[in-house]
Amino acid sequence: MALIIPVNLRPVAAAEDVLGIQAKAAILVDSNSGKILYEKNSSTPLPIASMTKMMTELLVNEAVKKGEISWDQKVTVSEYAHKISQNTGLSNVPLELGGKYTVKELYEAAAIYSANGATIALAETIGGSEKNFVQLMNDKATQLDLGEVKFVNATGLVNKDLQGMHPEGTSPSDENIMTAKGVAKLAYSLINQYPEVLQTSSIPKKIFQEGGKYPVKMDNWNWMLPGLVFEYQGMDGLKTGSTDSAGFCFTGTAKRDDQRYISVVMGANSYNSRFSETAKLMDYGFSNFEKITLVEKGQTVKGHKTVKVVKGKDKEVNVVAKDTVSLAVKRGEGKNYKADIKLSGKYIDKDGNIVAPIKKGANVGQIVIKSSKNDDLGFITGKDHSYDLVADKNVDKANWLVLTFRGIGSFFGNLWDSIVSGISGLFK
Missing domain, CATH: 3.40.710.10 (DD-peptidase/beta-lactamase superfamily)
Structure with missing residues (x-):
């Protein structure tokens, strides 16, 4: 036996x-x-x-x-x-x-x-x-x-x-x-x-x-x-x-x-x-x-639902978890852990925007797990463990006409904002 x-x-x-x-x-x-x-x-x-x-x-x-x-x-x-x-x-x-x-x-x-x-x-x-x-x-x-x-x-x-x-x-x-x-x-x-x-x-x-x-x-x-x-x-x-x-x-x-x-x-x-x-x-x-789950596969991270898209037919896109984000934590201490996002990769510009075109499932960064505990031992992969963050749909590049009119609209919108700000300044 x-x-x-x-x-x-x-x-x-x-x-x-x-x-x-x-x-x-x-x-x-x-x-x-x-x-x-x-x-x-x-x-x-x-x-x-x-x-x-x-x-x-x-x-x-x-x-x-x-x-x-x-x-x-x-x-x-x-x-x-x-x-x-x-x-x-x-x-x-x-x-x-x-x-x-x-x-x-x-x-x-x-x-x-x-x-x-x-x-x-x-x-x-x-x-x-x-x-x-x-x-x-x-x-x-x-x-x-x-x-x-x-x-x-x-x-x-x-x-x-x-x-x-x-x-x-x-x-x-x-x-x-x-x-x-x-x-x-x-x-x-x-x-x-x-x-x-x-x-x-x-x-x-x-x-x-x-x-x-x-x-x-x-x-x-x-x-x-x-x-x-x-x-x-x-x-x-x-x-x-x-x-x-x-x-x-x-x-x-x-x-x-x-x-x-x-x-x-x-x-x-x-x-x-x-x-x-x-x-x-x-x-x-x-x-x-x-075992606790912080983000389900295909779901957005709390507080980080969409990211602005430049030069795209859509002006924003949801960014979601490629896989379920879960980990083992001491019983009752799940509240000490949260998920955050870090945008990176070839689709991200210097201002943190996604640049179209982009395919559904394309990697746009990482989901990072953070702990508020000072004695947290971290991960064997590094102190901040990460999971892939992906776009949840295709975003095609807008054609030249759409981009032109957006540019004109942006110009006049900025001009109008400047005029309003100038006039408002006269009455301060």
Whole structure:
């Protein structure tokens, strides 16, 4: 019978001394908005071990989406991937030298069983070499603005464990480094861009190459999945990791009803404690926070219904939320949050007007979430999180005749205003 970690229904504060998270660093984030709900040393760079493989998963999914590779594509195992896969001291599924495996098989081995040889095979398939793939990893980290980060290999191992085959330009003592905030942002990007990754990360047990020559039983290292030792309601991902230098790490994600949280624990004291500390974070989220909606999809922001349009058939247009604007906040504190707008982009002139023509759905700026609380922790995407603001209809450019008459009307209107102001001044 699985051990169920109970939810603490008594509200608690997010202070470190109250939650008592026993780890070097930790963070809890609302998966919908990226709102930070709790953090401990979240900006301290630390080794991330096999949580690295979330970046590999992201790049694999991206390559599939772009059509650069396919899930059923056969990958031929190199000598490097083969040698690492034969190391029984590491997490692995043994791969035959020159053997052929599908991208999907290797991906599942990496995501479920943290198989290092399989991860290297994927890296070589996408980058041509692990060295090139590491460059892709660092480029993507910059693109996602993950903060202080260094990738030196695709697996998360310390380079010394790569048997002298570590990527050119790196040293045997190198390992991948990131902050808890950066790891959370990586997980946030991964599951929001490719939610299907959770279909794989939630698999508790699977046979690698079932029915094949050398089938291998893969037990998911995430023991908080349903049916496993530290089963936690709603848990369906995401990635464990451990090395001597990193300690025990875990990026978890769980969903109940329409609310999902992401947690990161780095440098926990033991294999089991990374799960008990994750449970504390998740309990805190589900017990103490609620989801509020500030603007519905297709609706205007309070106090900012229309924007003036210049050179258009219409003189103004409604600006609305492209997507629903919602976030998790401490219960009863929704009143402290409000939405505001910031006009920007190619359709906005220096005076803050929209310039026609413009199509329905065109981006005209951002909806920014603001908090009146001094102790607000902000978002992993930045202190002021933003959502797209769009025009709610087409506005065609007015023809020259309409623009001419508007100009004449404006001229005489301004002239009349000047005359009235002058006459009024005589009687002051």
